[in-house]
Amino acid sequence: MKDDHQGAPRTVPIQSATFSNPTNAEIRRAAATGIYDIRGGGSKRKVPHFDDLLFLGASISRYPLEGYREKCDTKVVLGTRFAKKPIELDIPVTIAGMSFGALSGPAKEALGRGATLAGTSTTTGDGGMTEEERGHSNKLVYQLLPSRYGMNPDDLRRCDAIEVVVGQGAKPGGGGMLLGQKISDRVAEMRNLPKGIDQRSACRHPDWTGPDDLEIKILELREITNWEKPIYVKVGGTRPYYDTTLAVKAGADVVVLDGMQGGTAATQDVFIEHVGMPILACIREAVRALEDQGLHREVQLIVSGGIRGGADTAKALAMGADAVAIGTAALIALGDNDPRWESEYNALGTTAGAYDDWHEGRDPAGITTQDSELMKRFDPVAGGRHLNNYLKVMTLEAQTIARACGKNHLHNLEPEDLCALTMEAAAMAKIPLAGTDWYPGKPGTGF
Amino acid sequence: MQTFDLEAQGLRDLNTTLQAQSKETNQTKWEIVNAKGSHAIAVGLDAPIEVNVMGSTGYYCAGMNKQATVRVHGSAGPGVAENMMSGTVIIEGDASQYAGATAHGGTLVIKGNASSRCGISMKGIDIIVHGNIGHMSAFMAQSGNMVVCGDAGDALGDSLYEARLFVRGSVKSLGADCIEKEMRPEHIEILKDLLERGECDAKPEEFKRYGSARKLYNFNIDNAY
Numbered sequence: 001m002k003d004d005h006q007g008a009p010r011t012v013p014i015q016s017a018t019f020s021n022p023t024n025a026e027i028r029r030a031a032a033t034g035i036y037d038i039r040g041g042g043s044k045r046k047v048p049h050f051d052d053l054l055f056l057g058a059s060i061s062r063y064p065l066e067g068y069r070e071k072c073d074t075k076v077v078l079g080t081r082f083a084k085k086p087i088e089l090d091i092p093v094t095i096a097g098m099s100f101g102a103l104s105g106p107a108k109e110a111l112g113r114g115a116t117l118a119g120t121s122t123t124t125g126d127g128g129m130t131e132e133e134r135g136h137s138n139k140l141v142y143q144l145l146p147s148r149y150g151m152n153p154d155d156l157r158r159c160d161a162i163e164v165v166v167g168q169g170a171k172p173g174g175g176g177m178l179l180g181q182k183i184s185d186r187v188a189e190m191r192n193l194p195k196g197i198d199q200r201s202a203c204r205h206p207d208w209t210g211p212d213d214l215e216i217k218i219l220e221l222r223e224i225t226n227w228e229k230p231i232y233v234k235v236g237g238t239r240p241y242y243d244t245t246l247a248v249k250a251g252a253d254v255v256v257l258d259g260m261q262g263g264t265a266a267t268q269d270v271f272i273e274h275v276g277m278p279i280l281a282c283i284r285e286a287v288r289a290l291e292d293q294g295l296h297r298e299v300q301l302i303v304s305g306g307i308r309g310g311a312d313t314a315k316a317l318a319m320g321a322d323a324v325a326i327g328t329a330a331l332i333a334l335g336d337n338d339p340r341w342e343s344e345y346n347a348l349g350t351t352a353g354a355y356d357d358w359h360e361g362r363d364p365a366g367i368t369t370q371d372s373e374l375m376k377r378f379d380p381v382a383g384g385r386h387l388n389n390y391l392k393v394m395t396l397e398a399q400t401i402a403r404a405c406g407k408n409h410l411h412n413l414e415p416e417d418l419c420a421l422t423m424e425a426a427a428m429a430k431i432p433l434a435g436t437d438w439y440p441g442k443p444g445t446g447f
Numbered sequence: 448m449q450t451f452d453l454e455a456q457g458l459r460d461l462n463t464t465l466q467a468q469s470k471e472t473n474q475t476k477w478e479i480v481n482a483k484g485s486h487a488i489a490v491g492l493d494a495p496i497e498v499n500v501m502g503s504t505g506y507y508c509a510g511m512n513k514q515a516t517v518r519v520h521g522s523a524g525p526g527v528a529e530n531m532m533s534g535t536v537i538i539e540g541d542a543s544q545y546a547g548a549t550a551h552g553g554t555l556v557i558k559g560n561a562s563s564r565c566g567i568s569m570k571g572i573d574i575i576v577h578g579n580i581g582h583m584s585a586f587m588a589q590s591g592n593m594v595v596c597g598d599a600g601d602a603l604g605d606s607l608y609e610a611r612l613f614v615r616g617s618v619k620s621l622g623a624d625c626i627e628k629e630m631r632p633e634h635i636e637i638l639k640d641l642l643e644r645g646e647c648d649a650k651p652e653e654f655k656r657y658g659s660a661r662k663l664y665n666f667n668i669d670n671a672y
Binding site for chain 2: 151
């Protein structure tokens, strides 16, 4: 048959934006298995983020500091409200809580080594305190989680701060699941559970049911630790004004606020991508809550959830945070998802940079695993050195920006140093749209 | 016997004093008067001392206890003996919710009734309740033993792991994956010991045993509700 259209232009096939290839693949996978996808990592969708803000370096109206010479301090003190022994960090970048179980012992050691070299803290995670981390982390934050895996008063006393975890950015309102394949003898012993079975972390604390109970819980923790340790309260970024208000009311020394780009060891993909708010939308509301109570800077604010470098750090601090925390970025600095393992990532059906099945325990980089052979691939000394380098770079970048804005301390950065590139970012961050003095929702503007 | 007036001397002094006691202390017996429902009484103890609290307590009495024997001559508020590691806590009256929550070891005896969430997420503690317990007790209980001489409320042992539950009376309902199990001779022996330690004269043969069906132990779509 003759083709009447031969040689004529044809309609180009167009992929549906709604039914994209990844969406269709997930539909097929769900249809074949009947099980939702569980994975680690954080949100992969693009949401308004720090990239949507820019700094306004100084010219005439502001006076800059010399980039490579003049002092720009980076110290941060956490826990000045009630604790007898606040934590002093050399840099305002801390390592977020990541569990032993999700991570290997050497990985926890590397986090401790790197953080100590950089003068900052690490945080334990669901699964208790390991000697690897306590032994190498000069300043260690011990998490009190709903599961209470490995929780004991001796470790409570040998930490430097206590973080009561109420929620996390990747899954606010959700619990966790460490699948059985990662439950080695040691992990099982630390968690008081049989080897090889899934370990569920509850979504809510078993022995308190609201902010009034939390206040008394914090009293108990202070009484057990002689009122020495700063008490952090960590919440997922969903209702930042009210959650910050209630954390402060309950007696928190420090509020940790984690946005939806924050990571997790394992949870439902649908949860990671569809629950919670971008950290950009959370910070100013949390700061407003602190300001309304007259406690901004007296109760410190740590923000996390997709922090990647010095610019993100500086922007978070300019918006009113006292420090930031990194989790996923720290794992990448250690060597996770490194292209040198590309062939092995391919064998797992993925690629370097996209590997997120951390719960399966087959991490080629030997970081998010309990497999003794894979763990041997990871050198905690080298990992610590890389993390330290990365933390240094983040700090140098933030200092460079701060000096350009005329600030001799990172904490002197302020919202006036920022402008927003998009309406969405302007509205969420309450930062004026570039070239204007206006942001959507600004009081008194009629919008 | 050392007497400590909580109203006059304050909570901070009380806990500082009790936490300072060591294995070698000769101040082995303490009496706390004027408890008046205060929170966090005798928390974080780590010495083989005997503490008698005269009157009822608020939240978290004897929280994270190690080694000590704490006896409350009254009723206990929420979270008594939470996360206890070892030692003994005895409540002469009733206990409010979350009694013995997440506790890793030791023995908790409640001579009256316990409210909801008794033994929630317990990780090795032995709990003996002379009376009844409320709903959602032993939720996600991992290990240890719970003995209930009276009745149990709704959703007993929901999502249970390896803890053993012994109930003499009725159970309003069992939680997910919690089932009645055969009471074998070794369980009678375990129960006999628990009842003795719990200062309870109930007969082991009168109890039924509950435990995990172990169907939720590994993630499977068939486990979803």
